[in-house]
Amino acid sequence: NAGVTQTPKFQVLKTGQSMTLQCAQDMNHNSMYWYRQDPGMGLRLIYYSASEGTTDKGEVPNGYNVSRLNKREFSLRLESAAPSQTSVYFCASSDLTGVPEKLFFGSGTQLSVL
Amino acid sequence: SQQGEEDPQALSIQEGENATMNCSYKTSINNLQWYRQNSGRGLVHLILIRSNEREKHSGRLRVTLDTSKKSSSLLITASRAADTASYFCATDRDDYKLSFGAGTTVTVRA
Numbered sequence: 001n002a003g004v005t006q007t008p009k010f011q012v013l014k015t016g017q018s019m020t021l022q023c024a025q026d027m028n029h030n031s032m033y034w035y036r037q038d039p040g041m042g043l044r045l046i047y048y049s050a051s052e053g054t055t056d057k058g059e060v061p062n063g064y065n066v067s068r069l070n071k072r073e074f075s076l077r078l079e080s081a082a083p084s085q086t087s088v089y090f091c092a093s094s095d096l097t098g099v100p101e102k103l104f105f106g107s108g109t110q111l112s113v114l
Numbered sequence: 115s116q117q118g119e120e121d122p123q124a125l126s127i128q129e130g131e132n133a134t135m136n137c138s139y140k141t142s143i144n145n146l147q148w149y150r151q152n153s154g155r156g157l158v159h160l161i162l163i164r165s166n167e168r169e170k171h172s173g174r175l176r177v178t179l180d181t182s183k184k185s186s187s188l189l190i191t192a193s194r195a196a197d198t199a200s201y202f203c204a205t206d207r208d209d210y211k212l213s214f215g216a217g218t219t220v221t222v223r224a
Binding site: 041048058105 | 118144145147149154155156157158159162202204206211212213214215216217
């Protein structure tokens with residue numbers, strides 16, 4: 001099983017450029033998440049989706065938008081990238097709606113904004 | 115803001131030794147989870163302990179939870195080179211948010 005697949009793995013953007021990070025899971029999970037990981041800060045939740053068509057903001061949503069295209073796919077869009085968005089981005093999924101008891105993570109997207 | 119914080123930040127041990135790391139958190143929880151992250155990879159779920167449990171085992175892993183002290187510990191016994199990774203605790207704060215600490219980096223020397 002592929003699990004959670006993220007694309008691209010690496011990306012370099014210039015300030016002001018836009019891009020979409022793609023995420024797909026093949027486990028029929030209801031909930032999907034986008035996190036960012038910065039050195040010394042752990043993972044911080046950007047957005048969450050409990051089911052197709054629903055999204056909610058996490059701790060650090062500013063500068064990002066998301067789309068839950070269907071049950072499998074959850075994309076993260078940076079409309080106008082800023083250097084502060086340089087980070088490693090992880091998509092995750094869970095088969096529970098509500099308190100997640102086990103998250104399955106993708107391998108991450110390393111994003112640099114110059 | 116981070117709910118959980120791991121201690122120590124880094125740990126270096128000899129192969130075969132035990133590794134212990136701790137997690138402290140601030141508010142009441144439903145459960146606490148531990149994850150491992152190998153360099154350049156995503157996090158992998160290791161174990162979950164519920165607030166009404168005090169100890170749980172999974173293979174070479176032993177997790178304890180003390181809700182009165184708002185703390186948990188993860189013990190890895192008989193460490194191997196493959197245990198070299200960062201370890202994160204995660205606690206739930208409300209219905210969907212898991213809060214991750216900054217992690218403990220474990221290096222197992224051959």
